[in-house]
Amino acid sequence: MARRSDHSREELRDLILGAAEQLIVDHGLGGLSARAIARRVGYTPGTIYLVFTNLDDVILHVNARTLDRLRVPMAAAVAESGSSAEQLRRVARAYAAFAQAQPNLWRACFEHRLPDTVAGPDYIDTRIAGLVALIMDPLAEATGATGAALDTAAQALWSGVHGICMLTLTGKLHMVGGQAVAHLTDDLVSHYLAGVRAEAAPTGGAA
Amino acid sequence: MARRSDHSREELRDLILGAAEQLIVDHGLGGLSARAIARRVGYTPGTIYLVFTNLDDVILHVNARTLDRLRVPMAAAVAESGSSAEQLRRVARAYAAFAQAQPNLWRACFEHRLPDTVAGPDYIDTRIAGLVALIMDPLAEATGATGAALDTAAQALWSGVHGICMLTLTGKLHMVGGQAVAHLTDDLVSHYLAGVRAEAAPTGGAA
DNA sequence: GGGCGGAAATGAACGCCGTTCAATAGCGCG
DNA sequence: CGCGCTATTGAACGGCGTTCATTTCCGCCC
CATH class of the missing domain: 1.10.10.60 (Homeodomain-like)
Incomplete structure (x- = not known):
């Protein structure tokens, strides 16, 4: 040996x-x-x-790879033409499709827990931040939001889509009518965007 | 002995x-x-x-207890007076508050994974379904949705709030401006509801 | 060509884990 | 008082993450 x-x-x-x-x-x-x-x-x-250095280190590097691969279809979804709202729906669908295609890799990214005493490495934070960054431009355009309001919208929408994927994948969304993931993400993105727009152009009337 | x-x-x-x-x-x-x-x-x-029967069995029974305790503030939030939209915002805040107050118990409910070969017990499914059921009435009132559309709204909104709690708690929401959980859930619920309402009463004009 | 220094890889060891089950120890009853 | 029964034990199995003294081999220098 x-x-x-x-x-x-x-x-x-x-x-x-x-x-x-x-x-x-x-x-x-x-x-x-x-x-x-x-x-x-x-x-x-x-x-x-x-x-x-240890098994956590291995897992984190696998996760980094996974996030890199997840980025590809998401970036493509933003690059395609269409309204900003359509782009956002496509990104969400791309995220959900990846989660469904590679459930175990995707879940490893979010279910892996390292000891409370140690912080996650920068190369993971950076990659996730990079994914979130993909939606900022279309989101600004679709909502007209800027600054803190835009941050709020990005976090809320991102988390929402993430939650749909997670609960669907783990079967913890116990409802009579189980909906397809893409249907749920489309619904959430569309209605959330419409809601933000409705607030921007306030009550009732036209214009 | x-x-x-x-x-x-x-x-x-x-x-x-x-x-x-x-x-x-x-x-x-x-x-x-x-x-x-x-x-x-x-x-x-x-x-x-x-x-x-084994450790999983113990964990599942702890989770059942946790879900029972989570139900209390959520039910209280629906019981209080206020518009249906306010009720929904309150339920979401109650859910988020519980997740923040008992992060480890809450996470145990959703991160515990049992072997792929065995299905989760009914007493967990029932309890989660019971929680989701709490929001159906206010949601129907707030959106005017019924049937499959109501199911979709419930699943999307529920998952969305859940995702916000999960990503906030695990620190995997990497953004420049970290928002308070209650702020994010309020934002998501309000705008989603507004979006669904806007669709129901369609384009532009008053009435 | 021969030998040596140093590095790569091993594999045994430690203390943990979930789970099982023959052996045991104490209670209640006759 | 003693017997049977059963609740409880504790040792055992195989697996885990991790460490590190030991071994094995490569490349270099003489």
């Missing part, structure tokens, strides 16, 4: 992340373990700790 | 649930273990399995 550079440190890193990702895809976060990763890559558990 | 009926089965059940709840409150779901519960109640781990 003790092969020297069967794989470079970089290769080993990718190997481990790939194995971890596959384990999460197949069995969820709960199916991930250092020993399972090691088995998959043909090393021993100890080796993982030469490349990552 | 082997004390006979120091506690009745029923007392033991409550003892275990109380200990489990306190452990979750103090350290989150991750701080819960059969051994920790046993230590707290002065029994051995094996005893827990005489009363509950």
Whole structure:
């Protein structure tokens, strides 16, 4: 044993992340373990700790990858032509579609909890902030909001769509008529935007 | 050892649930273990399995308790006088306030994942459905929606408020201006309702 | 070519976990 | 008083994250 550079440190890193990702895809976060990763890559558990500081570190890097992949369809949704409201509906649908297509990876991003004593790393914060940033321009255009009002709208709408995905995915939305996710996000985005606009151009009358 | 009926089965059940709840409150779901519960109640781990089928069973019963407690302020919020829109804003605030006051218990209800092969028990589904049912009447009144449209509105709004609570609590809402939870839920509820109403009484003009 | 320094990888170890179950210890009854 | 019954134990199994002394091999220098 003790092969020297069967794989470079970089290769080993990718190997481990790939194995971890596959384990999460197949069995969820709960199916991930250092020993399972090691088995998959043909090393021993100890080796993982030469490349990552601990399992949380591995998970966070898998999550970073996932957020990068999630960004692609979301960015595309904003890039396409259409009214700002349509763009926002499309982004929400893209988010929901990703969550449905890769439920275990998506959930890993939001269900993984690290010890209360340690803060999440910047490279995760940055990526999430980057996703939220995608909707700011269309949202400003669709609502006419600026400053703090725009921040509020972004947070409310983003959280709302996120909540729809989460509750739908985990089956914790117990209702008689279960609605399709895209239908729910469309409904939330459309009506929320209409509501903000209605407030901007206040009571009753035309113009 | 082997004390006979120091506690009745029923007392033991409550003892275990109380200990489990306190452990979750103090350290989150991750701080819960059969051994920790046993230590707290002065029994051995094996005893827990005489009363509950496994740890998941314990957690689910703690969650049922939590949902019962969550129901109280929510029901009070609907009972108070005020417009239906105000009632809905109050329910949302009550939900958010509970989530903030008991973050670990609230999160346990939604982050606990049982093996994919087994379905959640009815007594959880029933309780969640009961909570959602609280908002149906005011929502019907506030929006004028009925049937499937009402279901859609309930699911969208409920999920939205839930998402705000979850992302705020887990600190995964990465934005420059972090808004207070109550502000966000008020904003979402108000604007969503306004949007649905605006659609019902369609374009521009008065009446 | 031979040997050596240093680094890569191992694998055993620690203390935790959920869960099971034969063995035991104490109560209630005859 | 002693027996049977059952509530409870505690040891055991396999798995977990993590650490680190030990081993194994590579590349370099002589």
